[in-house]
Structure formats: structure tokens, C-alpha cells
Amino acid sequence: MAGGVACGAELLLLGVRENLVAAESAAIAILVVSLALWLHQRRTVQLRTHRSQLPLAYCAGIVVGVYCAMAPILATVVSEDLLKMALLPALGVAGGCFLAWLYARPYVARTRALADDDPSGWPALPPSRARHREAALQARRDWLSIVARDGVMPLIWSRLRMSEDTTTTPAFPAIDLSRLTGTRHSDSFVETAASQQVAFDLGELDSASIGVSGPRGAGKSHLMERFCTHGPTSTSEDLLILVAAPTSYDPREFLIHLFAEVCRSITGDSAAEGRRPGPDPVRRRRRGMRIGAGLTIIAGFAVVGGTLLWPQLNAATAAVSAHLRALLIAGGVTLTCTGLIWTFVLSAHAERRAPDSVADAEAVAAHYLRTLRYQLSLMRGRNALLSLPAGFQFSEGTQVQHTEQVLTYPELVARFRELLDMIALERRHAGGRVVIGIDELDKLGDAQAAERFLNDLKVVFGIRGCHFLVAVSEDALTAFGRHVVDIRTAFDSAFDQLVAVRPLSLEQARKLLELRGVWLPDAYLWACQILSGGLPRDLLRTVMNLATDRALHNTTDMPTLVLRLIKDDARTVLSAQSRHVSALTSPQAPAAARWIASASEAPTRAEAWEEVLSNAPVEAVGEYEAAKALSQVRSYLGLGATLLRTFADDASSGLPTRLDALRSAGPEPVDRLTAARAKLAAEPEAVWAAINYYRREVLGLEPLPEPQ
Incomplete structure (x- = not known):
């Protein structure tokens, strides 16, 4: 709309060029219409990042309208040379700077909003991205909890620690029951000898299989979450995975589940679903509106420029028509050279990336995840057709279909170890580590089932840079301690260390x-x-x-x-x-x-x-x-x-x-x-x-x- 108004203003000025008074009146009228549109849009358009702001297309239309109106007005008070050499270029530069400021203003406001400490000042997001805001709020709450726990609370404890109750019969204080329920990972972990032992082993050993033993309720799961999920003890380069052992155990199914969890942790949620993320309809609609507004402005400037330079365009068209063949040959040669240069650049870029892509764990994990979720089929066909003048036709076709077989258990183990080795190598170079936790093994039906589980699982142990934490029952601790009298069990042969989670002091x-x-x-x-x-x-x-x-x-x-x-x-x-x-x-x-x-x-x-x-x-x-x-x-x-x-x-x-x-x-x-x-x-x-x-x-x- 604004681009059309600007084009109409310029065409009207060109039509009344011989009569400056009429041109001035028409330009002022167009300016009044543009200002009316601006006031109307100011009342109706409310952007999330500003209290009120017009779309860039309307602002550009207003600037163009003002620019067109100022030319005949200034022509009545200044000379034509001064107008063309100084004032009009200055007005054009000022209008461009004004449009640049308008274009940058929302981003500046959004940056300031994102840096705001108060979440109420953060920019709103569309419903399709509401989960990102919730994630940011949760991250802020976790950060505040850690600051309160590790920074503020120790200072308060040193001053407000409850003094010894010296009364004859101490009274039970009032307690908020909500503080005693739920799992509070960030602010309720107490360092014990078991947690210190696990932290030492993970930090000093290149690879380790560690069993975590203790009675139910002793805090084994909390200890596993401490080291197998991201938190105060991890870095962004660590790959941390925590899965639960199945109550009904099948070795192949569990290995596929663990394999897929590792792949999902590397590739992300979108790749985990086996598909690319679909387009956001809100973003697509906004992109279309921006493209439409930009095309309108470009069309307006093109019409204005074409009208002003119409004689020159006619002369250029005549010159091109006289040498059309030469120009076409030159254009073809230019396109051919451009294509060759482009192909060379792409080939060089692909050669530079080829060594990295072979060792790209993310790409390998995405491939393995697809093979775990789907059975791949490859079909190749070849057809030949021969036509004769009398209408006769001869055809021949062949098709070959290749279907990938389901991986056997040894093949799954080999590919899983290959992926873990690749991941561990990449993480070690970045200063990270791979920690895989398997919880609730102590809840399997009996000790024999737990031993069978460990016998099948330990084939993936021993990879350099990979650490395994497995929660086992107290029977495992007893069996591990009996190896000194030559009583060998699956628990003894599977673990490098067995850490006992003792009752709290x-x-x-x-x-x-x-x-x-x-x-x-x-x-x-x-x-x-x-x-x-x-x-x-x-x-x-x-x-x-x-x-x-x-x-x-x-x-x-x-x-x-x-x-x-x-x-x-x-x-x-x-x-x-x-x-x-x-x-x-x-x-x-x-x-x-x-x-x-x-x-x-x-x-x-x-x-x-x-x-x-x-x-x-x-x-x-x-x-x-x-x-x-x-x-x-x-x-x-x-x-x-x-x-x-x-x-x-x-x-x-x-x-x-x-x-x-x-x-x-x-x-x-x-x-x-x-x-x-x-x-x-x-x-x-x-x-x-x-x-x-x-x-x-x-x-x-x-x-x-x-x-x-």
C-alpha cells in the first residue's frame, strides 16, 4: 500500500512538472495521505518487541513520499544546481539512515529484552516456540537454585544455624511439608564417600565400569543422576546418558534401546524422530509478508526510476538490439565461466570437508539411528525402448531390489562399540567425557537375571573414554567382596570398581x-x-x-x-x-x-x-x-x-x-x-x-x- 502511494505520488509529480504549484499541492496531498496511514497503523499495529511501531514497508513509503514532496517545494526557494548537487542527495542519505534505524530498532529492543533480568520483560514467542521460553525460565530457576545453594545458603548457615536446644523437652517446630517431597536434584545432594569415589574414578580413569551398590532408598538413583545428567559436575562437552534397566530383560532389545539413546543424545530430538523438522507456519507467513513488502518497495523504486530515466532506457534498448548476437554470446560465455568457477569452488570445499565428514560422529549416529528405526530398501531399474518408423516398438526392463537385513546381536555390538569409540575420541579432544548410567538393575526379578544382564552388557565395556555406571543390589557387593577367596561371579568380572552407598551419618x-x-x-x-x-x-x-x-x-x-x-x-x-x-x-x-x-x-x-x-x-x-x-x-x-x-x-x-x-x-x-x-x-x-x-x-x- 505504501509503495503504491509513493509510486502514485511520483507519477503525479511527473505529470504536472510544468506547473510547480500543482505539483506542490499534489505532493502535499500525498504526504497527508501517508501521514494518515501512519496514524492509522500506529493505533492498530502493536509489535511484541515495541510498544508501537509501523512495518518497514509503510515507513519506506512515507520516506519516499516525503522525498518526492520535498523536491518541488525546495525548487521554489533554491537553485536547481544546489537542489540536484547537494539537497536531494543529502535527503536521500538521511532517508536511508532513517530506514536503517527503523529496521534495526526492533532488534535492539529485542536484544535489550533478552538481557533483562526480569522474565516479564523477555520478548513473547509464538505458540509453536513456547517450549523455548519454558526452557529458559527453567534454566533461570536452576541457576538461581545453584546460586542460593552454593553461594547464599552457606553464609546463612554459618550465622543462622539453629542453636542447640537446651530446654528440658524440645518442641517440634512447624515445617513446610512441600520441602520434604519431590526430587530436588539441584539443591538436595549431600556429598558422601561414594560420590567422592565415583567423581575420582571418572576424573582419573580413561575408562571404567563402576557398579553402585546399596539398599533401596540409600540414594543410588540420586547418585546416578548426579553424574549421568548435566549439572554442576559436568561440562557442555560431556555426553551424559541415563537409562533404566528393563524389568523383563531381552539383551538385543535393550542394546537397541541404549544404542538409540546414544544416537538421540548426539543428533538431537529432530533426528531422533527420523525426520527433518517441519517448517514453522508462523515463520513462513512472516517471511512471506517481509518478501512481499520488499518486492513492493523495489517495484515502486523501479517504476520511479524507469519513468525518470525513460529516454536513457530507450537509447540503451536500441543499442542492445543492434548488437544482440554479440551480447548473447558474451552472456553465454560469462554464464559458462561462472558455472565452471562455481563447480571448482564446490569441489574444493567438498574435498576439504571429506576427511572431517568421515569422522563426524553426528552423521554416523544419524545413519545408525535410521537403520535402527527402519529397514532400508534400495531399488535400481533399467529400461530400454526402441521405436521403428512403422509404429513398432521394442522395450526391455530390469529391476534389482536390495533390502537390508536385520542386524544380528554381534553386529549391533560391533557398531555400538564403533560409535562409542568415535564419540569418545571427539569428546576427549574437546576435554569432555562419555558417561552412560544404567539404573534400577537391582530391581530385576532375581540375582540370576541380573547376572545374565551383566554378562550380555559387559561386551560394550572397556572403550577408552567411556565410563559406565550401573546400579546393582547389595548382593553384588557381597559377591564382589568374595572374589578374594576365588569365588568368581559376573559382578566381579564385569566391574572395575564397586562403590557402596552407605547409610547417611x-x-x-x-x-x-x-x-x-x-x-x-x-x-x-x-x-x-x-x-x-x-x-x-x-x-x-x-x-x-x-x-x-x-x-x-x-x-x-x-x-x-x-x-x-x-x-x-x-x-x-x-x-x-x-x-x-x-x-x-x-x-x-x-x-x-x-x-x-x-x-x-x-x-x-x-x-x-x-x-x-x-x-x-x-x-x-x-x-x-x-x-x-x-x-x-x-x-x-x-x-x-x-x-x-x-x-x-x-x-x-x-x-x-x-x-x-x-x-x-x-x-x-x-x-x-x-x-x-x-x-x-x-x-x-x-x-x-x-x-x-x-x-x-x-x-x-x-x-x-x-x-x-
């Missing part, structure tokens, strides 16, 4: 809660740490149960809260053990079930549980399952009676004394009981030593009789 448990913004008095922290067995997941759950009980019953009394906590825990444990023993068919199972039922009915008091322990049945020789269940229940009741003696009995007189004794003894007694709780399931007999040590050294009580 008292200080580590305190730090975990503080990282989530939860501060507990020492007495509550001791009780929760012992009942959780030092497992991070159970620690958070225990604290949440205490906070929930405080809110529901509106009480902050420690003996009451701890008594309810132990009572709920005992109900869950004894009920599960009773069902397990009742399902056994051994001769001792009925007596064991009756004794566990009597323990469930006993009051939740230390004296009552100690009396139940004195009436425990004798373990029968040869009945492993029933004997193990009895041993676990006895150890649990002994630990529970000791905790009741410490935190829930004689609240009016003995509690402050016991808490002072426990505080003066340091963290060792609490860590001993925490380790004892963690051993209840696998080593119940080892619990009694810690229980009796605590009762004798801290509480000053008689030790409980150990089972015979």
Missing part, C-alpha cells in the same frame, strides 16, 4: 534436611535418623510423618510424638512379618506367628516389649525362614525398646538427663544405632552388639539378653 542427615530448608532440634534429628536407618528417602518420610502428626494432633511434646511414630512403625513392621510367617509351612511357623501376634498386641512401652523378648520361642535348627523372621522381630523389638527408653519414657524426669548424656557422647552412639537399624533385614544378629553397647554406655541400663 548424623551430620550428613542434618545437612540433607538443611539443604531442603528444614531445621530440627537435635533430639528429633536423632530419633528420625535412627528410625530411618540412615536412608535418605526414609529420613524424609519419617520427618514428614512427625510433621503431619504435629499438625493433625496440635502437639509439640516430644515423648508423645516419638511414641506415636514408633507405634505406627511397629504396626507396619510386625503386620508384615506376621503375614510372612503365617504363609510358611515349617513346623515352627505356628509358634512364631503366635509370638509375633502377641508382640503386636503388647502396649508400646519399653517394659512390655522387653517382657515379650523374654518369652521368644527358641529357634529350631534347619528352619531357616522361620528362624530368620524370629531373629528380625527380636532385633526390631530390642531396638524399639531402647528408643522408647531414650525418647518416650519418664518424660517428666528422665528425658532431659538422657538427652544430655546422648549429646555429650557425640554422634557415635546415634551412628551405631542407625547402622543397626539398617542391618535389621540382612544381618539381624549383628544388631544386638550395638543395642547393648548403647544401653550400657549411654543409658546406664542392663543389656538385653542376646538370643541363643
Whole structure:
């Protein structure tokens, strides 16, 4: 529209060139129309990067209209030579600078908006790209979390660390339960001996297969996410992949899945889907509008220039017509030379890129990803046709089709190792590393399935520059430790290192809660740490149960809260053990079930549980399952009676004394009981030593009789 207005203005001026007054009036009229269009568009057009701004096509039309209007106006007050030699070129340069400023203004505003610290000032994106804004917001939140965790929070802890609660009966504080739920990767990781060992191995070893062992809830998955996903311990050059082991295991299918995940991590999401990203309709529409506006402006200038230079164009056309053959020959020679030069440049460029393209891991990964997702077919055909004058025709055709066979398992292994070797070489040159984590192997059906999985998986271990982290069960740690007595297992032969994730110590448990913004008095922290067995997941759950009980019953009394906590825990444990023993068919199972039922009915008091322990049945020789269940229940009741003696009995007189004794003894007694709780399931007999040590050294009580 603006280009048409400018062209109409210039044509009108040319038609009334002999009458300057009429030309001036027409130019002013065109200027008024352009300004009216500008005011109309100013009210209707709102761009995201500016409060208001006209499209460049309208601005160009206004500038051209002003330029055309100024020529007849200035012709009445200045000489023709001054107008042509100075004023009109100056006006043209000023108009071009003005258009350049208008064109650059949105980009300057967008750059300033992108540099804004407030996300509300960031430029809006079309719906098709809304996920990019969400990604930027999430990156900003992660950055703020890391700054708060590693920069601000240590300063606050050093000044606002909760002082020791010296009151006789410490009160349980109000806690925001949302801080205890969910996975908070960036601000809840506590450094342990296991994480330090893994970080050392990944940094010092060229290649390593590391098993991560520990009980469920000990933090194996959190440790895997720490080193197998991008975060504070990684760089942009690292290739980090974390996959979950399947519960129903098929070696070929899992290798294809792992192979595809590695390819996707290199090629990106678009290549992972096996197709090129489709065109953005919004961007295509905007590009069309910009091209249309530019063509309109070019057409306007062409019409204006053609009209002004019409005599010269006619003379040039006549000259060209007189030497048309020579010009065509010269044009053909020019095009031929240009094509040859272009071909030479492309060939040289391709030769320079050929060595790099062979070693381009991204291209190789994209090819492998297509072969993993699709079965490729190649068809070649050849046809010949002979026509005779009388209308006879003879034809012959052949077709050859090649279909790629499905890769066998050894071929998959060979190609996967080749790709990993190529990736590791590229990453090493850039200072990066390749870390592949396989989580939840400990959740396979049985130990034999886990060993078969490792036997099939270890064929891809040992590639220089590649590190594998595999989460395994505690049985793997036991089997790995038994290789010193010549008992070889799949766990021993598959791993270079086996790192044990131990239960949290008292200080580590305190730090975990503080990282989530939860501060507990020492007495509550001791009780929760012992009942959780030092497992991070159970620690958070225990604290949440205490906070929930405080809110529901509106009480902050420690003996009451701890008594309810132990009572709920005992109900869950004894009920599960009773069902397990009742399902056994051994001769001792009925007596064991009756004794566990009597323990469930006993009051939740230390004296009552100690009396139940004195009436425990004798373990029968040869009945492993029933004997193990009895041993676990006895150890649990002994630990529970000791905790009741410490935190829930004689609240009016003995509690402050016991808490002072426990505080003066340091963290060792609490860590001993925490380790004892963690051993209840696998080593119940080892619990009694810690229980009796605590009762004798801290509480000053008689030790409980150990089972015979």
C-alpha cells in the first residue's frame, strides 16, 4: 500500500512538472495521505518487541513520499544546481539512515529484552516456540537454585544455624511439608564417600565400569543422576546418558534401546524422530509478508526510476538490439565461466570437508539411528525402448531390489562399540567425557537375571573414554567382596570398581534436611535418623510423618510424638512379618506367628516389649525362614525398646538427663544405632552388639539378653 502511494505520488509529480504549484499541492496531498496511514497503523499495529511501531514497508513509503514532496517545494526557494548537487542527495542519505534505524530498532529492543533480568520483560514467542521460553525460565530457576545453594545458603548457615536446644523437652517446630517431597536434584545432594569415589574414578580413569551398590532408598538413583545428567559436575562437552534397566530383560532389545539413546543424545530430538523438522507456519507467513513488502518497495523504486530515466532506457534498448548476437554470446560465455568457477569452488570445499565428514560422529549416529528405526530398501531399474518408423516398438526392463537385513546381536555390538569409540575420541579432544548410567538393575526379578544382564552388557565395556555406571543390589557387593577367596561371579568380572552407598551419618542427615530448608532440634534429628536407618528417602518420610502428626494432633511434646511414630512403625513392621510367617509351612511357623501376634498386641512401652523378648520361642535348627523372621522381630523389638527408653519414657524426669548424656557422647552412639537399624533385614544378629553397647554406655541400663 505504501509503495503504491509513493509510486502514485511520483507519477503525479511527473505529470504536472510544468506547473510547480500543482505539483506542490499534489505532493502535499500525498504526504497527508501517508501521514494518515501512519496514524492509522500506529493505533492498530502493536509489535511484541515495541510498544508501537509501523512495518518497514509503510515507513519506506512515507520516506519516499516525503522525498518526492520535498523536491518541488525546495525548487521554489533554491537553485536547481544546489537542489540536484547537494539537497536531494543529502535527503536521500538521511532517508536511508532513517530506514536503517527503523529496521534495526526492533532488534535492539529485542536484544535489550533478552538481557533483562526480569522474565516479564523477555520478548513473547509464538505458540509453536513456547517450549523455548519454558526452557529458559527453567534454566533461570536452576541457576538461581545453584546460586542460593552454593553461594547464599552457606553464609546463612554459618550465622543462622539453629542453636542447640537446651530446654528440658524440645518442641517440634512447624515445617513446610512441600520441602520434604519431590526430587530436588539441584539443591538436595549431600556429598558422601561414594560420590567422592565415583567423581575420582571418572576424573582419573580413561575408562571404567563402576557398579553402585546399596539398599533401596540409600540414594543410588540420586547418585546416578548426579553424574549421568548435566549439572554442576559436568561440562557442555560431556555426553551424559541415563537409562533404566528393563524389568523383563531381552539383551538385543535393550542394546537397541541404549544404542538409540546414544544416537538421540548426539543428533538431537529432530533426528531422533527420523525426520527433518517441519517448517514453522508462523515463520513462513512472516517471511512471506517481509518478501512481499520488499518486492513492493523495489517495484515502486523501479517504476520511479524507469519513468525518470525513460529516454536513457530507450537509447540503451536500441543499442542492445543492434548488437544482440554479440551480447548473447558474451552472456553465454560469462554464464559458462561462472558455472565452471562455481563447480571448482564446490569441489574444493567438498574435498576439504571429506576427511572431517568421515569422522563426524553426528552423521554416523544419524545413519545408525535410521537403520535402527527402519529397514532400508534400495531399488535400481533399467529400461530400454526402441521405436521403428512403422509404429513398432521394442522395450526391455530390469529391476534389482536390495533390502537390508536385520542386524544380528554381534553386529549391533560391533557398531555400538564403533560409535562409542568415535564419540569418545571427539569428546576427549574437546576435554569432555562419555558417561552412560544404567539404573534400577537391582530391581530385576532375581540375582540370576541380573547376572545374565551383566554378562550380555559387559561386551560394550572397556572403550577408552567411556565410563559406565550401573546400579546393582547389595548382593553384588557381597559377591564382589568374595572374589578374594576365588569365588568368581559376573559382578566381579564385569566391574572395575564397586562403590557402596552407605547409610547417611548424623551430620550428613542434618545437612540433607538443611539443604531442603528444614531445621530440627537435635533430639528429633536423632530419633528420625535412627528410625530411618540412615536412608535418605526414609529420613524424609519419617520427618514428614512427625510433621503431619504435629499438625493433625496440635502437639509439640516430644515423648508423645516419638511414641506415636514408633507405634505406627511397629504396626507396619510386625503386620508384615506376621503375614510372612503365617504363609510358611515349617513346623515352627505356628509358634512364631503366635509370638509375633502377641508382640503386636503388647502396649508400646519399653517394659512390655522387653517382657515379650523374654518369652521368644527358641529357634529350631534347619528352619531357616522361620528362624530368620524370629531373629528380625527380636532385633526390631530390642531396638524399639531402647528408643522408647531414650525418647518416650519418664518424660517428666528422665528425658532431659538422657538427652544430655546422648549429646555429650557425640554422634557415635546415634551412628551405631542407625547402622543397626539398617542391618535389621540382612544381618539381624549383628544388631544386638550395638543395642547393648548403647544401653550400657549411654543409658546406664542392663543389656538385653542376646538370643541363643
